[in-house]
Amino acid sequence: xxxxxxxxxxxxxxxxxxxxxxxxxxxxxxxxxxxxxxxxxxxxxxxxxxxxxxxxxxxxxxxxxxxxxxxxxxxxxxxxxxxxxxxxxxxxxxxxxxxxxxxxxxxxxxxxxx
Amino acid sequence: xxxxxxxxxxxxxxxxxxxxxxxxxxxxxxxxxxxxxxxxxxxxxxxxxxxxxxxxxxxxxxxxxxxxxxxxxxxxxxxxxxxxxxxxxxxxxxxxxxxxxxxxxxxxxxxxxx
Numbered sequence: 001x002x003x004x005x006x007x008x009x010x011x012x013x014x015x016x017x018x019x020x021x022x023x024x025x026x027x028x029x030x031x032x033x034x035x036x037x038x039x040x041x042x043x044x045x046x047x048x049x050x051x052x053x054x055x056x057x058x059x060x061x062x063x064x065x066x067x068x069x070x071x072x073x074x075x076x077x078x079x080x081x082x083x084x085x086x087x088x089x090x091x092x093x094x095x096x097x098x099x100x101x102x103x104x105x106x107x108x109x110x111x112x113x114x
Numbered sequence: 115x116x117x118x119x120x121x122x123x124x125x126x127x128x129x130x131x132x133x134x135x136x137x138x139x140x141x142x143x144x145x146x147x148x149x150x151x152x153x154x155x156x157x158x159x160x161x162x163x164x165x166x167x168x169x170x171x172x173x174x175x176x177x178x179x180x181x182x183x184x185x186x187x188x189x190x191x192x193x194x195x196x197x198x199x200x201x202x203x204x205x206x207x208x209x210x211x212x213x214x215x216x217x218x219x220x221x222x223x224x225x226x227x228x
Binding site for chain 2: 004009040041042043044045090091092099100102103104105106107108110
């Protein structure tokens with residue numbers, strides 16, 4: 001079992017609210033990632049980080065933002081949630097980001113925006 | 115375009131039976147292929163990883179095969195159990211990026227009935 005945690009697990013909020021999805025890992029991994037997954041669809045990378053103070057946008061355009069102030073913490077923020085943001089958000093981490101390194105996933109946050 | 119295609123989309127089998135899931139990919143240059151298991155409401159967990167030179171890899175009742183020439187992989191589950199009910203995702207890494215970019219299939223939803 002990977003030591004990577006996400007909170008909350010489920011979130012239902014109204015349109016226009018600001019939300020922050022939390023992700024923490026205790027494995028000391030430098031690389032962290034945020035994925036978005038809709039039911040029956042593939043995971044899409046929306047943000048990643050090589051380490052502290054490093055953040056990059058992924059393949060899928062997202063209105064969310066991320067920060068990496070501490071190695072173990074990689075929160076994702078939506079300033080003004082909309083129904084189109086309804087999805088499952090998965091956080092992951094890996095040792096170095098090389099292709100052979102395993103990405104360990106958290107349990108996910110299922111977000112519903114009404 | 116780098117893609118990963120999985121079949122079937124869904125599968126129902128009886129407990130104790132065997133099954134085989136398929137994955138075709140066009141990712142190039144190829145680094146490795148993983149099979150992940152994703153339980154409902156959870157993050158994916160890595161089952162096997164195979165590099166270019168490996169033809170088969172086992173993890174308990176799970177056996178993955180890889181044909182790098184035809185760019186095909188399969189995951190064989192032996193003597194299925196109710197706990198095998200999950201989505202099985204084929205994930206391919208390329209060698210071309212320093213990030214270790216992952217390409218995800220949409221998964222095969224396996225249901226094991228008693």
